[in-house]
Amino acid sequence: MKEGPDIARIGTLIGDPARANMLTALMGGQALTATELAQAAGVTLQTASSHLSKLEDGGLVSQRKQGRHRYFALTDAATGTLLEAIMGFAASRGHLRHRPGPKDPALRKARVCYDHLAGDYGVRMLDSLMRRGTIVSTGDDLRVTEEGRSNLLAIGIDLDRLSSSRRPLCKSCLDWSERRSHLAGTLGKALLSRFLDQGWGKRSVDSRAIHFTSRGESQFLALFPLE
Incomplete structure (x- = not known):
C-alpha cells in the first residue's frame, strides 16, 4: 500500500x-x-x-x-493494548514460546497488562461486571451504566474523577492467555490500583504476575462472582 x-x-x-x-x-x-x-x-x-x-x-x-x-x-496505554492484542492473536494461532516453570500459572491467573488486571482474574472481573449490569457492551466498546456508577462508587471508585482523563473510561482488551477480553481504560487501572492499595495482592518483583493473598483472593472472588 x-x-x-x-x-x-x-x-x-x-x-x-x-x-x-x-x-x-x-x-x-x-x-x-x-x-x-x-x-x-x-x-x-x-x-x-x-x-x-x-x-x-x-x-x-x-x-x-x-x-x-x-x-x-x-x-501510552494504546501501545500496551496493541501488544496484548498481538499476543492474543499469536496465542490463538499456536505461536507460543514455552518457558515452563512456576511463573507460567501465576501469569495466567493474574498479571499486569500495562496498568490494568489481566489473566483469568482480569477476564473474570469484566465478566462479572457485565453480568451484574455494571458495564454493558456498546458494540465495539464498553459503557458504565447508571446503576454501575453507584456500584463502583460503593467500592471507592469515583467515575467523575476518572472521566476527566483523556483516556477512555472503559475499554476491552484481548487477553493473550484467556483469549477473551479483560477490562482496560482508566476504570481498569483504578480497580487494579484499588486492589493493590488495599493489600489484596502484590506485584511480583521479577515478572508481571500479581500474587493475591488468601484474604485478598476471597474478597476479590466475593466482589466479582460469576454465579
Missing part, C-alpha cells in the same frame, strides 16, 4: 525478537533502565541502546532521566 498508515514499520519494530522481549518486559507498566532491558532481551547494553532508539523513534517507548539514569516505558 503506497498511502495510509505504515503498518510495515510498526511490524518491523515489534517483530525483532530482542525488541519484542523489551516491549514484553515493559508490559508491566514499570519504567526500566537500558541495562535491565538488555538483560530481558539477552543482548549487550550497546545493542539494547540501538534497539531502544528505534523503538523511541517509532513512538512505542519513551524515556525520562532521573539523576544519572535513563528510564524507558511504553509510550
Whole structure:
C-alpha cells in the first residue's frame, strides 16, 4: 500500500525478537533502565541502546532521566493494548514460546497488562461486571451504566474523577492467555490500583504476575462472582 498508515514499520519494530522481549518486559507498566532491558532481551547494553532508539523513534517507548539514569516505558496505554492484542492473536494461532516453570500459572491467573488486571482474574472481573449490569457492551466498546456508577462508587471508585482523563473510561482488551477480553481504560487501572492499595495482592518483583493473598483472593472472588 503506497498511502495510509505504515503498518510495515510498526511490524518491523515489534517483530525483532530482542525488541519484542523489551516491549514484553515493559508490559508491566514499570519504567526500566537500558541495562535491565538488555538483560530481558539477552543482548549487550550497546545493542539494547540501538534497539531502544528505534523503538523511541517509532513512538512505542519513551524515556525520562532521573539523576544519572535513563528510564524507558511504553509510550501510552494504546501501545500496551496493541501488544496484548498481538499476543492474543499469536496465542490463538499456536505461536507460543514455552518457558515452563512456576511463573507460567501465576501469569495466567493474574498479571499486569500495562496498568490494568489481566489473566483469568482480569477476564473474570469484566465478566462479572457485565453480568451484574455494571458495564454493558456498546458494540465495539464498553459503557458504565447508571446503576454501575453507584456500584463502583460503593467500592471507592469515583467515575467523575476518572472521566476527566483523556483516556477512555472503559475499554476491552484481548487477553493473550484467556483469549477473551479483560477490562482496560482508566476504570481498569483504578480497580487494579484499588486492589493493590488495599493489600489484596502484590506485584511480583521479577515478572508481571500479581500474587493475591488468601484474604485478598476471597474478597476479590466475593466482589466479582460469576454465579
